Amino acid sequence: MPDNVRLSAVICSSVGLVFVLSIPLVKFILKRRKSQCRGIDKVGKQLREEEFDLDEGCSFCNSGSWSCVPRRFIDRQTELIRQREKNNQLWAIETEPNLIWESHELLAEFVGAKVENIAIIDNTSTGTNVALKSQKYSPGDKILLCSFAYPAVIKQAEAVVQGNPGVELVLFEIPFPIKGEDDIINAYSKALEEHPGIKITVIDHISSDTAILFPIKALVDLCHKHDVMAVIDGAHTPGQIKLTLEDYGADYYVGNLCKWMMIPQNAAFLWVHPKHQDETKPLVTSHTVYAAHFRDRFYPPMTKDRICHILVKDAIEFYEELGGLEAIAARNAKMVTEAAAMLSEAWGTPHLEVTRDVRAPHMAVIGLPKDLTEAYVNNTPVDLYHDLMKAGVSVRVSSIGEETWCRISCHVWNDWDDFERVRDGVAMLAKNSKMNTGEKIRPPYFVPHSIMDQTK
Known part of the structure; x- marks a missing residue:
């Protein structure tokens, strides 16, 4: 090959390589x-x-009930639907699992969790149901709830009681006015002391109707002192306060992503302490119910639209942009x-x-x-x-x-x-x-x- 032709080929190759390598940089600068x-x-x-x-x-x-979804999230959701429908089998076995795994990694960092302890699920009601219904109950066991707990959670506890003879639901009051964290802690302490046999409690991190921020770490420690499992209902917390899930020491923590994170509906997460992961099972029994890792049990290969679970990255980037x-x-x-x-x-x-x-x-x-x-x-x-x-x-x-x-x-x-x-x-x-x-x-x-x- 003549030298001038060889030189031209090298130059073209180098220009092409520079162009390819510059694409990520250009994207970064534009972003x-x-x-x-x-x-x-x-x-x-x-x-x-x-x-x-x-x-x-x-x-x-009324973001506490229904959030509003940014137009860019809807566009991204539509784009992913079209991508899925080009080859839905490849999507199911390769593309979606990889994208959802990325969401788990990003979400874990955002909420202060280890990725092996977290699973993305449909909503917080799914998570509290899983936590309550994954336990084995004996006659004399009790479930403790504050009287202004989320009504759906109260109904979940009632369903557990109805299915387990001898198990009791205890509702207690936190009287108003509430003058600080000590009033909440003292109310829980009194309820635990007056009702021996409490096995498990569901505690709001932020209550729904009353919009109260509960002192979670202190309440979890108090529950464990009484040998009581603590399930934290964090439906309102992701995107409203900074979370450090590993520091709370709870047994279970559930949180919504479709409220303050603005992800389309049917996106939430379930954090499970390692000591409970073996016993934690999804509500629907399917192919992966016996998977070794608890997170994999919530992702059977079935016809279910999980595209909203992929938008965690978009939500976190939107927060950073703002x-x-x-x-x-x-x-x-x-x-x-x-x-x-x-x-x-x-x-x-x-x-x-x-x-x-x-x-x-x-x-x-x-x-x-x-x-x-x-x-x-x-x-x-x-x-x-x-x-x-x-x-x-x-x-x-x-x-x-x-x-x-x-x-x-x-x-x-x-x-x-x-x-x-x-x-x-x-x-x-x-x-x-x-x-x-x-x-x-x-x-x-x-x-x-x-x-x-x-x-x-």
Whole structure:
């Protein structure tokens, strides 16, 4: 080969190699520039318009119930569906397992866990069911729950009791006002001392209707001192507070990814202490039920859409692009605190009697106007919840004690105008209800999880 031809070939080869090697660098630079154009100062209305397909006629201040999914996550989900359908068998046996394993590794780092102790599952109810129903019970055993635990968890415990004669469910009260962590710890301590035989308890990390942040490490230590297994229901925690799962010492920990992490619905995780992994089984028995590692038991080769489980990477990157968990939490906490004060003053109603140190950072609970709640006295909160949504107000409505309360949430798409619309929408509905105080009987189209059996 002539020297000039050989030289040309070497140059072309080198240029081609440089081009190939430069692609990752270019992608990194573009991603870096994109992240630099964001930041915590870009959240709120601007982010809502750029990233979310939200109804302009409604203020979405209820991330604690249903989060809003960024448009980019939906696009990624659609892209993965198309990729799957090009060769769904290759997807099932190779592509999906590799992508889901990557999600496990990234999620474990995000929540402070060892990857071998965590499994991505469908939702927290799946996780608490697994924890409660993987145990062997004997007559005399008891399950301990706080009276304002998540109602679905109470029903799960009732199902265990019904299937195991001689097992008892113990519900105890944490009285208001709650003046700090000691009030919560003392209530649990009293319940454990008064009810010998407690085998297992499910403890909220952040409670749903009351938005209370529980002192998890102290409660886990207290339970273990009484030889009680501690299952932590962290439905509200991932993306709201920084987690260090390995440090808590719990027996089980479950958390949602479809609330504050904004991943499409049916994404959660189950953390299991190594001493319980052998006995932990999925609720559905399938091909992998006898897999050596507990995580593999939750991934049988079956026709189930797990694409949302792959979006962990997207969610974590989105958080980082917006400034990271710490910056997001500080911004949301400040706004929800100010919004709660504004609503309380406008409606002339109190805050739930909980001190700041035990309140969820992104949520607050305020009483609703009496004119409004009195108009719904013959109904459940679901009717009021329904009418508020029709008025363009998406918040949480629940009964705590004999009062009706509003739980607001603040996330990255929320801005001050959302909470002003909540203020005005509730005031308008209260005014209209005062003019028409007859019975409002309407069959609820669904029953939110806060509506407990009134006969209990």
